[in-house]
Amino acid sequence: MDKILTVQHEALAAIENAADLETLNNVRIQYLGKKGSIQALMSEMKSLPKEEKPAFGQKVNVCKQEVTEALEARQAVLQEGALAEQLVREKIDITLPGDVKELGTTHPLLMIQQELEDLFLGMGYKVAEGPEVEQDYYNFELANIPKDHPARDMQDTFYIDPNTLLRTHTTAMQMRELEKAEGKTPIKLICPGKVYRRDDDDATHSHQFMQCEGLVVGEHITLADLKGTLEFMANRMFGEGRTIRFRPSYFPFTEPSVEVDVSCPFCNGKGCSVCKGSGWIEILGAGMVHPHVLEMNGFDPEKCTGFAFGVGLERVAMLKYGIDDIRNFYTNDARFLKMFDRFD
Numbered sequence: 001m002d003k004i005l006t007v008q009h010e011a012l013a014a015i016e017n018a019a020d021l022e023t024l025n026n027v028r029i030q031y032l033g034k035k036g037s038i039q040a041l042m043s044e045m046k047s048l049p050k051e052e053k054p055a056f057g058q059k060v061n062v063c064k065q066e067v068t069e070a071l072e073a074r075q076a077v078l079q080e081g082a083l084a085e086q087l088v089r090e091k092i093d094i095t096l097p098g099d100v101k102e103l104g105t106t107h108p109l110l111m112i113q114q115e116l117e118d119l120f121l122g123m124g125y126k127v128a129e130g131p132e133v134e135q136d137y138y139n140f141e142l143a144n145i146p147k148d149h150p151a152r153d154m155q156d157t158f159y160i161d162p163n164t165l166l167r168t169h170t171t172a173m174q175m176r177e178l179e180k181a182e183g184k185t186p187i188k189l190i191c192p193g194k195v196y197r198r199d200d201d202d203a204t205h206s207h208q209f210m211q212c213e214g215l216v217v218g219e220h221i222t223l224a225d226l227k228g229t230l231e232f233m234a235n236r237m238f239g240e241g242r243t244i245r246f247r248p249s250y251f252p253f254t255e256p257s258v259e260v261d262v263s264c265p266f267c268n269g270k271g272c273s274v275c276k277g278s279g280w281i282e283i284l285g286a287g288m289v290h291p292h293v294l295e296m297n298g299f300d301p302e303k304c305t306g307f308a309f310g311v312g313l314e315r316v317a318m319l320k321y322g323i324d325d326i327r328n329f330y331t332n333d334a335r336f337l338k339m340f341d342r343f344d
């Protein structure tokens with residue numbers, strides 16, 4: 001019986017002295033574990049005379065219960081302490097200035113692209129896509145520019161192999177769409193995208209730039225439709241009151257072909273430094289889809305006609321935002337790009 005009390009006192013003292021949860025757990029194993037001291041007392045019961053067994057057993061149970069209760073109480077205290085300590089350790093000073101992550105802004109060229117997409121989607125056009133690594137066939141052949149055609153010199157090309165190139169104009173996407181339509185009209189789409197030409201980069205030239213072309217094919221489509229569409233676009237892109245004019249030009253895939261000028265949005269056509277005194281600014285190339293292009297793509301040029309236009313996005317962005325060097329679009333200077341967050 002004394003032995004039981006000794007174990008009990010020892011255990012309670014050890015529990016009281018346990019300074020942390022780990023020590024306390026060791027104490028629990030030492031006394032209450034399967035090979036612990038209290039279990040050992042239980043086993044000793046076997047060797048006792050029968051009449052002493054109940055009293056002894058009861059005493060061991062009391063001992064076990066007291067030790068268990070003391071353990072639980074101590075555990076609660078220690079856990080609370082540990083939590084309080086953790087709260088102090090992990091305290092966050094919310095008055096300290098945070099690490100502000102710099103957010104990017106929409107790239108000015110993407111802004112122009114999205115503006116054009118909104119404008120033309122609103123008129124029922126669809127937006128087409130196509131590969132930047134293109135076949136000579138779509139970029140040139142189907143666009144009425146066969147090998148050895150002098151017009152190939154207009155677009156100095158990055159060739160990957162004799163039949164594969166980096167597309168030089170978004171016209172390649174138009175050709176894919178025409179072919180896909182299998183002679184069915186109407187077709188009404190725009191195709192924005194990156195294009196590539198071998199060029200020495202300077203303030204107005206870049207070997208990589210962006211275009212957005214439009215294509216409409218159907219019955220009774222005329223040059224007047226083209227003019228109305230482009231005038232609407234000029235007004236939306238450069239402000240109300242813009243007028244446009246056509247000048248004769250040449251593209252192998254359109255006949256007739258025109259160069260399109262918009263009345264200068266800076267001086268309202270009076271003449272200023274931006275329009276070099278002329279009152280007009282050239283913004284794009286356009287024309288009626290060449291009958292041969294329609295034919296090669298499976299359309300009957302006697303039954304349907306179409307117009308096409310192609311605008312350079314850098315040119316539009318430079319005019320709209322007063323940017324004087326095309327390289328700004330591609331050198332990713334954060335200070336330049338940041339200026340456009342007010343348009344986001």
Ligand code: PHE
Nearest residue numbers: 169171285286287308309310
């Ligand atoms: N593809 C021409 C270019 O890159 C632009 C254009 C498109 C002209 C459609 C007429 C019609 O210069």
